[in-house]
Amino acid sequence: MAMNIRYVARETGTNLRRNLSLTLASVVTVAVSLTLFGAALVFAQGVGNMTARWKGGIEFIVFMQPSATQEQLDSVRTALEENPEVSQVSYIDKAAAYEEFKQLFSRSKDMIEAVDESAMPPSFRVAPSMSDADVIQALGQAFQKKAGVREVVFAFETVRTMQRITRIASIVIVAVAVFLLVAAVLLILNTIRMAMFARRREIEVMKLVGATNWFIRVPFMIEGLVHGIAGAAVAIVGVQGLNWAFNRGLSNNRDLKIFQGFVISGSQMSFTTLLLIGLGCLIGALGSGIAVSRFLDV
Amino acid sequence: MAMNIRYVARETGTNLRRNLSLTLASVVTVAVSLTLFGAALVFAQGVGNMTARWKGGIEFIVFMQPSATQEQLDSVRTALEENPEVSQVSYIDKAAAYEEFKQLFSRSKDMIEAVDESAMPPSFRVAPSMSDADVIQALGQAFQKKAGVREVVFAFETVRTMQRITRIASIVIVAVAVFLLVAAVLLILNTIRMAMFARRREIEVMKLVGATNWFIRVPFMIEGLVHGIAGAAVAIVGVQGLNWAFNRGLSNNRDLKIFQGFVISGSQMSFTTLLLIGLGCLIGALGSGIAVSRFLDV
Amino acid sequence: MIKLENVTKIYKGDVPALRDANVNIDKGEFVFLVGASGSGKSTFIRLLNKEEEPTRGRIFVAGKDIGSLNGWKVPYLRRNIGYVFQDFKLLPNKTVFENVAFALEVIGRPSHVIKSQVPAILELVGLTTKVDSFPGELSGGEQQRVSVARAFVNRPLILLADEPTGNLDPATSVGIMRLLDRINRTGTTVVMATHDRGIVDTMRRRVIELDKGHIVRDQSRGVYE
Amino acid sequence: MIKLENVTKIYKGDVPALRDANVNIDKGEFVFLVGASGSGKSTFIRLLNKEEEPTRGRIFVAGKDIGSLNGWKVPYLRRNIGYVFQDFKLLPNKTVFENVAFALEVIGRPSHVIKSQVPAILELVGLTTKVDSFPGELSGGEQQRVSVARAFVNRPLILLADEPTGNLDPATSVGIMRLLDRINRTGTTVVMATHDRGIVDTMRRRVIELDKGHIVRDQSRGVYE
Numbered sequence A, B: 001m002a003m004n005i006r007y008v009a010r011e012t013g014t015n016l017r018r019n020l021s022l023t024l025a026s027v028v029t030v031a032v033s034l035t036l037f038g039a040a041l042v043f044a045q046g047v048g049n050m051t052a053r054w055k056g057g058i059e060f061i062v063f064m065q066p067s068a069t070q071e072q073l074d075s076v077r078t079a080l081e082e083n084p085e086v087s088q089v090s091y092i093d094k095a096a097a098y099e100e101f102k103q104l105f106s107r108s109k110d111m112i113e114a115v116d117e118s119a120m121p122p123s124f125r126v127a128p129s130m131s132d133a134d135v136i137q138a139l140g141q142a143f144q145k146k147a148g149v150r151e152v153v154f155a156f157e158t159v160r161t162m163q164r165i166t167r168i169a170s171i172v173i174v175a176v177a178v179f180l181l182v183a184a185v186l187l188i189l190n191t192i193r194m195a196m197f198a199r200r201r202e203i204e205v206m207k208l209v210g211a212t213n214w215f216i217r218v219p220f221m222i223e224g225l226v227h228g229i230a231g232a233a234v235a236i237v238g239v240q241g242l243n244w245a246f247n248r249g250l251s252n253n254r255d256l257k258i259f260q261g262f263v264i265s266g267s268q269m270s271f272t273t274l275l276l277i278g279l280g281c282l283i284g285a286l287g288s289g290i291a292v293s294r295f296l297d298v
Numbered sequence C, D: 001m002i003k004l005e006n007v008t009k010i011y012k013g014d015v016p017a018l019r020d021a022n023v024n025i026d027k028g029e030f031v032f033l034v035g036a037s038g039s040g041k042s043t044f045i046r047l048l049n050k051e052e053e054p055t056r057g058r059i060f061v062a063g064k065d066i067g068s069l070n071g072w073k074v075p076y077l078r079r080n081i082g083y084v085f086q087d088f089k090l091l092p093n094k095t096v097f098e099n100v101a102f103a104l105e106v107i108g109r110p111s112h113v114i115k116s117q118v119p120a121i122l123e124l125v126g127l128t129t130k131v132d133s134f135p136g137e138l139s140g141g142e143q144q145r146v147s148v149a150r151a152f153v154n155r156p157l158i159l160l161a162d163e164p165t166g167n168l169d170p171a172t173s174v175g176i177m178r179l180l181d182r183i184n185r186t187g188t189t190v191v192m193a194t195h196d197r198g199i200v201d202t203m204r205r206r207v208i209e210l211d212k213g214h215i216v217r218d219q220s221r222g223v224y225e
């Protein structure tokens, strides 16, 4: 079916312009919902990165000297494994530590180049079998004096609080975002439907003059897609901006040292960007598709 | 001008029903924006209540025994005031402490009745002149041993972190909410405008048959108001729900003792409720008012 | 009742539709407007209803200069004027009954008046069986008759009719013309644009002929051509 | 070309508009449909275009049973049929040129064809000066002529015309009828509903008369009554 591209472009353009404020409202809603969605994602990723090492009941970490000998390592490992108060130990070797380091400082290439794998401290992550803070403190400190141990670091209460708060916050944000996504689909659906309703006599006339359904549909569908994509574009800018502002705001705070691990890697950001564009297209296609198929059949 | 109430009700009803899904989209957007707005407000109020005592650089609190004598009080006060490392001291007497207690436990009447004013510990809130954590620790602990002192409580790092995070979070949430409020106004404006656009021929005919502008306008304006109010109603339920879920979720967490002060008083809740209804009406009136005045003049 | 003083109407795009018209129509007159397609008949009628503003000149309706009428008074002017539109202009989502009733609702008539007058007028135009139909369910001629019924249900001072028989067969047309004649005899001033030679020639009333916006003939007891 | 076999159309609400019609129209014929307002003329025409479905009976157009036509084939049926609607049905936000061009765009004609054919057809109906006007800026008769132009710009096999002269003065009507006659002579089948006694009586073509949905007369070289 030879459908004139010029015709489709002209019709779509006319519609978008004619309903400018409705177009705007659709785009704003899509943008807001996708921004929230993206922000929640980034937030969750950041907190994930930040607290990654404290997963699974890990309460303290025994960092060894980078120069520690194999015997020293074995001795600490045995001591930990044989201690009845320790429920689980995992060993992070130099290579894994370097990977983690690269992840944390993915945005500062010079930092990564300045340090090499051999300078990394291997470590033991320890999950005790008791939850009493004093017992854990005593247990950890006992390893402080062992040969080859550089430092024992305990999970701050803050880390745990953070994990909980962010879990709740993420759920709330995602719930709101999903709610808004539905609203966005509804809205696009309605923008298109209203556009079609306002032009129902024209559509009727087009049909009577011999236009096929697709000839009438396509401009409306493209209109919906444009809404979705425009909204996604705004959202991507918004999320990048939020991420930037958050990093900047936090890195200047002495009290919030803990957030310095809150860094999103480039690949995580690309993933989010792609996801948002995909969602935008989906919302647009869904909204206009439903509208067009429900309100345009002969 | 004798305008038939039955006529207005009938017309408004017809419009609301005819554009059911558009009505829904409007209501959803109003609801989401107002819910966010309300949640931000409640959140800020809660954090405010929770961290109220730590305002203005207060780093530790010296709680006295309820039975402390006037001499003991005076001696502690003098010691604090004369200490060069203390920049500011404020005294909270039994009455003030009881007020604060009532505020904190405003929802548990039995708790308030079980305790009376004389059982309240008076306290000194101290802002040191230095910010070094060790110095503050030493300074506070020095008062631990004084006669009549029950306990010295330090600001957790968590409190400070919380204050900062919530400040940022509140700003972001309010920004998103305001953004959404604007979107909601735009959306109602557009719903009404589209309703009028879809019925432009009818409106033209009504005018030609001798209908006054107000006769045509009023049903549309009421439609917008209904959107705003319905959205506000949903938002109020949402905010109450969020508040409830938050309180419940937090009170079961041993790690989150700090949140136990996170309680919204009844009057704060009523204020929020009224504000949301007011905003709903405003949004509805604004949206439909603009639509009607911009698109209905002869 | 109706007076045009040097009235010129030029639509945007420099389309002159009425040029320097001077007409005086007395209370109770019956006037035919005739002329080729596009000669300005509908424009003439639209000016009287303040649906369009004249580019130049003054128009008096019922003694008032409608050019200087406040915007909010326009509806009240229109309530004194019944108007049969060339394209009917029915409200598509109201039934025949509601369409006619609307003209009464607008002026605040109580519902018992509406309930008695509307069926009566619908009977006059022969639409008793179509009371609850929507305009989309009517034939062209039936729609035109609804438009006629709405135009004089509130007994206006003036009745403007823009080709009220264009979609009617000769027999039904005669019925409508009898009705207009009866209304005219009760004192209503009637201005009717028409292409129907037969009607003009049998009625023998005043005829104003337009040609490209000029009034080229104004003849009492005239014929179509 | 067109064949109706025992066709009955009853609208919802139990309104019979056409009863048991049997008609056979050959290629190249010119047929007038006459009858009172509401007698079923528009219904007859709408059935041929598959705008309405018959309640009973079968309809053949160009040899095909259009009752068993797939939904997606309907547009292609309609492209072979020109249709002058009783209420014009112009697209309000397209200019006169665009309205006529639309009928060609829909069938995928290249733009150079459109650019040459549309002005030619607009000249035939006497609208050269109105090419860039919107329908809202035209008189009733001018709109009707745009509708006529659109109906045969793509040289259809069949031309359905529902009172194409209802809003035209006698002189312009004669012009349009000459045009229809010319189109008919090039082999196009024409079915035209009309109330215009003068036209029917001078053309002397086949006349089908409807009365309350019944075909009461089918006469070649007939008159209006």
Ligand SMILES: Nc1ncnc2c1ncn2[C@@H]1O[C@H](COP(=O)(O)OP(=O)(O)OP(=O)(O)O)[C@@H](O)[C@H]1O
Pocket (backbone or CB within 6 Å): C130, C136, C137, C138, C139, C140, C141, C142, C167, C168, C169, D011, D012, D013, D015, D016, D017, D035, D036, D037, D038, D039, D040, D041, D042, D043, D044, D086
């Ligand atoms: N969609 C519809 N629903 C219900 N009834 C309808 C519908 N369309 C037409 N009718 C009825 O069917 C009958 C025939 O209508 P039709 O439009 O065919 O008449 P017509 O001969 O074209 O009349 P006119 O000369 O007034 O245009 C009328 O009584 C009309 O009210």
Ligand SMILES: Nc1ncnc2c1ncn2[C@@H]1O[C@H](COP(=O)(O)OP(=O)(O)OP(=O)(O)O)[C@@H](O)[C@H]1O
Pocket (backbone or CB within 6 Å): C011, C012, C013, C015, C016, C017, C035, C036, C037, C038, C039, C040, C041, C042, C043, C044, C086, D130, D136, D137, D138, D139, D140, D141, D142, D167, D168, D169
């Ligand atoms: N809104 C408008 N804008 C521009 N031109 C207009 C407008 N309305 C009418 N015209 C033009 O003014 C002229 C007179 O139009 P009018 O409708 O008064 O004619 P008419 O005598 O009623 O014709 P008909 O018998 O065809 O209805 C026509 O040429 C028409 O194109």
Ligand SMILES: [Mg+2]
Pocket (backbone or CB within 6 Å): C041, C042, C043, C086, C162, D139, D140, D141
């Ligand atoms: Mg006219």
Ligand SMILES: [Mg+2]
Pocket (backbone or CB within 6 Å): C139, C140, C141, D041, D042, D043, D086, D162
């Ligand atoms: Mg008809």
